[in-house]
Every structure is written in structure tokens, then in C-alpha cells.
Amino acid sequence: MVTIKDIARESGYSVSTVSRVLNHRNDVSPDAKKKIEKVVAAYNFVPNNNAKHLKQSNSKSIGVLVKGIQNMLFASIVEEIQCMIENTDYTLIVSYLDEDADEVEQAVLLCRERKPLGLLFLGGNPEYFKKEFAQVDVPCVLVTNLADQMDFPNLSSVATDDIAAAKCAVDALFDAGHTKIGILGGDIEKSYTSHQRFIGCQQSFLEHDTVFVPEKSYEKARFSYDSAYRGMKRLIARCPDITAVFAMSDVMAIGVIRALRDLEYRVPEDVSVIGFDGTALAEYYNPKLATIKQQYQTLATRSVEILFGQIELKRSQIHEIVPFELASGESIQKIR
Amino acid sequence: MVTIKDIARESGYSVSTVSRVLNHRNDVSPDAKKKIEKVVAAYNFVPNNNAKHLKQSNSKSIGVLVKGIQNMLFASIVEEIQCMIENTDYTLIVSYLDEDADEVEQAVLLCRERKPLGLLFLGGNPEYFKKEFAQVDVPCVLVTNLADQMDFPNLSSVATDDIAAAKCAVDALFDAGHTKIGILGGDIEKSYTSHQRFIGCQQSFLEHDTVFVPEKSYEKARFSYDSAYRGMKRLIARCPDITAVFAMSDVMAIGVIRALRDLEYRVPEDVSVIGFDGTALAEYYNPKLATIKQQYQTLATRSVEILFGQIELKRSQIHEIVPFELASGESIQKIR
DNA sequence: TTGTATGCGTTATCAA
């Protein structure tokens, strides 16, 4: 393995000078720089990151912890973040985690090992934050979940108001004349996001003087086509008379629609369906999905702006709500 | 920051003994083990991976390089690989790369920094392999691309026969009576996969005595809904009389269908569409997508088996073709 | 502008 020592020996300079060239520092003579770069290129040398990060104390980078590889909304946000960071002299360290992983634990590790100047959490579990976030001492922004309940001075948040948005989705079903509404979502005990959206549902029911019995009309599923498909079959078996369904993600909504069609229900003629997220898929599906459009671009830009505000301008934490939009699509039918 | 030294001091043992406990080695007294583990837990200590990997010379791990975060087929394969590895004492290091990143360069880095015993490439560019793969000296398997043209003793491959599969897709269109067929795929100059599938298309045309003029009926697009949507609009503007389209991925096929519908063509009544990959989405879309089903489970299991064969049994390289399947779906209509 | 020397936190070698 070729190391910095080899480059030093081969170029006739010392290890430190090579290191200087490698890190683009300007206290090197143009001559030395040129010679060393030549040798580096010839040997195809790349510094060992383990050694680099072990030693390095600051790295002008920001870490992004993405919870859920399959989450298309997060994928869009990451892409947007990458575009923004490209124009700065920061480096991005993107780390993909399992949906149920402990993102704060990973954050602590990331800080120790890569010393980023700030962190962006795409999705997060408040439990983990309450338990361990005190160990994190760099500015952070929690994206897509509001963190105003937890009072950490270095934790901002940017999110869609899940309660209001879910309420808006269910309202849209009521507005179309539906009253027998089923809901398909995540485990409200474990998923904070699902919990918030669940509250929004309850509010909508309350406002429309309709009784909402979760045991009957709420069905739990994971955020995949398959799981939602099976969930919908259970739900419809229990409540065969529902005329509308709110699914807590677009992916779920698609699973729901397939289940309904397989049971010979037409969508939206027999049953209306509304999703959540507003990913590209919603627009490309047939029928076009009614959904809650989260503004992923705004979520991304504001997150980065706020993080930079905290890092560079020492601003204090902010909890910001980004507006959402109801996309009516073609999957809701007015009744009566 | 709490280090191994702190644990050593606090527990009354030496750094070496702590290291032994941390690495679950059995040359430690139960007493020492217990005491040290207690201190480790109390301090919430986790070893610094930079230091660990800098020093460590072998790590009973295998690296997975995934080219394209959005690629659902790869996501399924990764999941399958994870399940298989779980039952072994190997660790998985999954690394997500951009679609156009140099995976071999990353592989070289990964080997230097993490010293895996083997590597799995999900997707890969033969150009990069030819140029740099000689630098990689651990057993590798290229998955979803055949590497039989490059003769590296440590490189196996497991893949669907892209030529035969693409031919099968286009054959299916001919079989349904179509002759005016458009094709939407990637850049055949840059994407090896697209190139292979392109050849399969040519073969099918040849076999059906039909002239295939790429300049007219082949349209280039990226593997996204959006890009395929625009690509299809260009294609149909050029060839308004086509009655069938082969899209080189399911995602593309969905973009194609939306474009057609927006132009008031019905699918499949006016235009038939067939995709490629056979991801879950194909089954959940309306209409159910006709597609080439790649056996992602077999691809995954055979890749891992072959890699282990190379690592543990010192077997030599194999290039294996995994059969595909034609899923007829609902998006092809017989004509005449 | 350059070089020397030290240490980052860990594992591995060797001796006790």
C-alpha cells in the first residue's frame, strides 16, 4: 500500500510538505507543489481516511443521517441538500440508517469519527433524542419532525405540520361527502410521525362530529406496498362499508388501491383514497393520487440555511413549520 | 471523549486487556471480562472506528458497493444479502454510490480502509473495471452485469442475460402483433447495461425481419419517471405511429405510460408498453406492468454463495447467468 | 518555505 511516506520519499520532500500539498494549503512553494502533485498522480495516491480522521480535529463537513433508505421523500431532500452544499466549501457525509435504527447513537459516533461542523437528521425518533442527544454538541437540524417539545439549544427543526396536514387529508375526504373513513398508518406507539398524523385524523373526525373508533377503522402497516396491501385487506374485512381511506404515505396508498381493486372495488368510484408525501410517484400513478404534498425543496433549503445560521452566525435554535399543499389528484370521488 | 485508556484506568486493567474484552476474545479471565464490561457500559464507551480500522489488518467483513440509491432492484438485492449475511459471522459494509460514480475507485478505498475479505458490486461499469480493477486483490462478485469479457481471476459475476431478456421483451411485443415499436433506454455509449439491452432489441428486430432505425425509434433518457416522461414525448413526436414501447426499466415504463395518457393515448388499447426489472412497483401499477422479472433473490443468494466459495474454499471465478421471467401484466394488447 | 517530532485511539506482538 502506498502511503504518504512513499510520496515523500519519492518526491524528495518531507511528509509534512506532502501533507500540506494534499490539503491544499498555501504555505508551499509552487515548485514543491507541482513536483509532489506529479508523484501523487503517478502513484494514484489517496490519503487513508482512517488516519486522516483519527488525527484531524475539524473537517468543514456536515453529516446527514437518513432514516430509511427506501423513503422517497428523504431521497428527494438529500438530493436537494447535495445541490445546495455543492456551492459551498463544505463536504457532505451522508449516512443511511435502517428505519428503526438509533439515529442519535449513530450521530454520536459520526461526531467522534468525522468531526462534522453540523448534523442534519432526516427523520428521527424523539425517544432517542431525549435519551442521548445531550451527547451531541454540534448544531443540528431535525428535518420532517418538529423538535419544539425538546429543548436542546443546539437542535433546530424544520417540518411539515403533520397534525394539520393529516387533518387536511381527512377533511378532504369529509368535504367530498365521505363519513365512513378508514385509516392506514404506522404504529402510533413507535412512530412519532404516525402518532402526529393520527392526532390530526382524530381532530378532523371530532370537527365533523363523527365518531372515530381506532380499533375498528385504524389499521397498522409498515410503509411498503406489500404491508399496506395486506393491511387494507384486514381493514376492509372489518369495515366493509367504508367509502374512503387515508393512507399515511403514498406508497401505502398504492398498496391500498391495489388491494381494493383486487377485491373488485373501483377507485375512486367505490372507494376514495388519499395518500401523504406528494412524491413523484403520486403524480405518475393511475389514478393520480390525491395526497398531501410536502415541500421537499423548502424543507431542504430551510434546513441547510438554519444549520449554517447556527454554525456560522451562532444563531440560536428555530423550529420552523413549512407549509404543505393538498394535491387533489384523481383518487377522490364526491358522493351523494 | 472517553477512550480505551479511560476504560483501562477506571477498570484497573491494561489497555490490552480492555481491547481483548472489546473484541470478544477468550483469553481473558471471566472476572476481568465482567469488570471491564461494567465500566464500558457505565461510560457508554464505543471504540473509535478510525483507530480500529487504521490498525486492524483483517476484519471478517464483506463490502457491498451499490451504484444508484434509487435503484429499487438493487435495494431488494441488498435486503436479501443482508438476510443471508445475518446468519454468518461476517459483517456487511454497505456503501451507496452515485449512478455515475467510479465504483472501482471506491472499492480500492474501501479495501484500504476497511480491509474486507470480499466485495459485492451491485451494478458496475466495465470501463472502470478494465482501468483499475487490477488494484483490487480480494475476491469480488459483480452482480447484475456479466464480467466474462474481463478476465480477472478474482472477479466472478452473476447476472441476468440482458441481451436475451431485452430480446424477450421486444419479442413479446412482436408476438402481440406489433411491428411499430419504440424503445426508451439509457445512453448506450455510457451505460453498459443499456448497451446490452439495446443489442437484444436489435436481435429481436432482425429475427422478425423488421428494420430498426435507432435514430428514429430509440430515445435516450435517464432512469427516472420524469426523464422517461419527456423522452417518450420526444419519441412520439418523431414516430406518432408506434403501437408499442419497450422501456428499459419499470420506472421508465411508468414515465412512458403517463406521457402517453397525457397525449390521450390509452395503454394498452392504443399503445402497449413493456418494462424491465420486475420490481414490486410493476405489480402495483395500473395497469399492471408487463415486464422482465429479474430474480433478485437468486441474484443475491448466488452472489453471496459464489463470493464465499472464493473466499473460504479458494474457488476460482465463475460467470453465472440467472434466468429471467416474462411477466405479462396488463399493459400489452394484442393487435389485428 | 520546509522539516522534525509527537500523538490521534486502537490492535498486535511479545514478553512476563
Place this chain on the structure above:
DNA sequence: TTGATAACGCATACAA
């Protein structure tokens, strides 16, 4: 079964 000590490859304070 344990402990001292030398690496691992690099960045950096300090000296020249």
C-alpha cells in the same frame, strides 16, 4: 491470563 510497547497513516505544533 495479563501488560508494555510498537506500530497503523496522517496532521500539526514547533523549530529551523
